[in-house]
Amino acid sequence: MQLIIRNASVLNGNGELERKHITVVGGVIERITAADQEPVTVPGEGTREIDAAGKLVTPGFIDMHVHLREPGFEHKETIESGARSAAKGGFTTIACMPNTRPVTDSPEVVSLVLEKAKEAGLVHVLPYAAITKNELGRELTDFSALKAAGAIGFTDDGVGVQNAQMMKDAMNRAASMGMPVIAHCEDNSLVEGAPVAEGEFAKRHGLKGIPNESEAIHVGRDILLAEATGVHYHVCHVSTEQSIRLIRQAKEIGINVTAEICPHHLILSEEDIPRLDANWKMNPPLRSKRDVEACIKALEDGTIDIVVTDHAPHSAEEKAKGMQLAPFGIVGFETAFPLLYTKFVAEGHWTLEMLVQRMTADPARVFGLEAGRLEPGAPADLTIVDLDLEKEVNPEEFASKGRNTPFTGWKLKGWPVATIVDGKLIWKEQL
Numbered sequence: 282m283q284l285i286i287r288n289a290s291v292l293n294g295n296g297e298l299e300r301k302h303i304t305v306v307g308g309v310i311e312r313i314t315a316a317d318q319e320p321v322t323v324p325g326e327g328t329r330e331i332d333a334a335g336k337l338v339t340p341g342f343i344d345m346h347v348h349l350r351e352p353g354f355e356h357k358e359t360i361e362s363g364a365r366s367a368a369k370g371g372f373t374t375i376a377c378m379p380n381t382r383p384v385t386d387s388p389e390v391v392s393l394v395l396e397k398a399k400e401a402g403l404v405h406v407l408p409y410a411a412i413t414k415n416e417l418g419r420e421l422t423d424f425s426a427l428k429a430a431g432a433i434g435f436t437d438d439g440v441g442v443q444n445a446q447m448m449k450d451a452m453n454r455a456a457s458m459g460m461p462v463i464a465h466c467e468d469n470s471l472v473e474g475a476p477v478a479e480g481e482f483a484k485r486h487g488l489k490g491i492p493n494e495s496e497a498i499h500v501g502r503d504i505l506l507a508e509a510t511g512v513h514y515h516v517c518h519v520s521t522e523q524s525i526r527l528i529r530q531a532k533e534i535g536i537n538v539t540a541e542i543c544p545h546h547l548i549l550s551e552e553d554i555p556r557l558d559a560n561w562k563m564n565p566p567l568r569s570k571r572d573v574e575a576c577i578k579a580l581e582d583g584t585i586d587i588v589v590t591d592h593a594p595h596s597a598e599e600k601a602k603g604m605q606l607a608p609f610g611i612v613g614f615e616t617a618f619p620l621l622y623t624k625f626v627a628e629g630h631w632t633l634e635m636l637v638q639r640m641t642a643d644p645a646r647v648f649g650l651e652a653g654r655l656e657p658g659a660p661a662d663l664t665i666v667d668l669d670l671e672k673e674v675n676p677e678e679f680a681s682k683g684r685n686t687p688f689t690g691w692k693l694k695g696w697p698v699a700t701i702v703d704g705k706l707i708w709k710e711q712l
């Protein structure tokens with residue numbers, strides 16, 4: 282079977298859009314033809330055509346930090362519903378966190394995740410495995426067995442590894458296997474029970490605040506451990522000016538550190554939280570305006586390498602428990618690109634090329650993935666986006682089981698309208 286995508290607007294290497302026909306055969310990009318020529322077709326193959334006139338076609342988006350909740354929390358999300366939500370957001374590859382029940386700390390759970398993902402037959406799902414058994418920070422998991430089962434890196438996301446020696450042992454082991462360590466940076470002793478960041482909102486509502494140092498202390502400690510062990514150290518969901526300062530300095534002196542950021546930490550500050558509503562509660566919390574400015578600058582100058590969503594679905598009942606008691610986390614797949622396109626590209630702060638790179642080529646580079654390129658010979662993982670389509674965010678329309686977003690009612694442009702994985706159309710907007 283071959284797929285011909287006609288009249289696609291494709292970014293050329295100089296950041297300009299050019300009209301092209303894309304021929305896909307057997308899950309691989311076979312040829313890209315100028316739009317004034319007939320697209321190349323391969324004789325003897327059945328043909329399906331998509332007319333992408335007026336639409337952007339990019340390499341499929343890659344999200345290296347997501348929560349799919351299966352096994353154990355299927356009422357929040359399943360691998361199938363999460364993968365569908367990812368597809369609807371234009372993602373073709375996602376990497377899922379191990380804070381499931383049971384925790385992904387054994388080869389059996391890694392295999393189960395991969396099997397369920399295969400059954401769903403939607404996007405590529407890459408599982409992370411836990412650093413410590415049950416993410417309790419007491420005993421390292423069996424890294425070799427987990428790698429052999431298909432884990433792509435080690436992380437205790439959801440909690441920070443509190444013990445420095447434990448983290449150093451993990452890094453030594455991962456380094457010897459050529460695997461990355463991905464860190465949720467949070468010192469529990471500085472946070473205990475605080476639901477939002479230190480700041481005006483916390484003060485006004487008499488809530489305990491999460492201080493910026495609780496994140497940056499782990500970032501600083503781990504950078505030193507990464508220097509000592511030589512591991513590829515990747516910082517999860519960076520949210521503070523202090524963390525950025527440390528990452529910038531580490532990169533300058535050649536330490537192998539990379540970092541990610543979520544759309545909400547680029548767009549919202551704690552001052553934007555309108556009321557005691559747990560759809561504004563996530564970890565790390567929304568920080569100060571000053572932190573948001575530092576985050577934007579860090580993504581622009583490459584100190585932060587990639588955009589991730591940290592898609593973290595929770596049920597409406599759980600989120601209804603209120604700011605203090607509800608779990609941390611917001612969904613992210615289906616709003617990520619429109620949010621960043623509308624707020625940064627359409628408003629003229631970033632080029633379209635920069636945004637697309639941070640969601641495609643850059644994550645592929647950071648994690649060594651065979652993805653993120655739109656050229657002959659590359660896998661046919663593609664996203665089609667209508668940059669002019671304007672729509673309000675309506676959680677009732679999400680493919681995710683999660684409705685927990687602070688962006689309800691936001692009017693956004695740049696919605697993905699079709700997603701292709703391995704040359705197969707796995708999702709298409711009903712227009």
Ligand SMILES: NC(=O)N[C@@H](CC(=O)O)C(=O)O
Nearest residue numbers: 348438439563564593609610
């Ligand atoms: N980000 C969140 O607020 N929550 C995540 C955990 C995490 O990413 O640390 C979750 O699993 O719900």
Ligand SMILES: [Zn+2]
Nearest residue numbers: 438439465517
């Ligand atoms: Zn985390």
Ligand SMILES: [Zn+2]
Nearest residue numbers: 378438439591
């Ligand atoms: Zn997470």
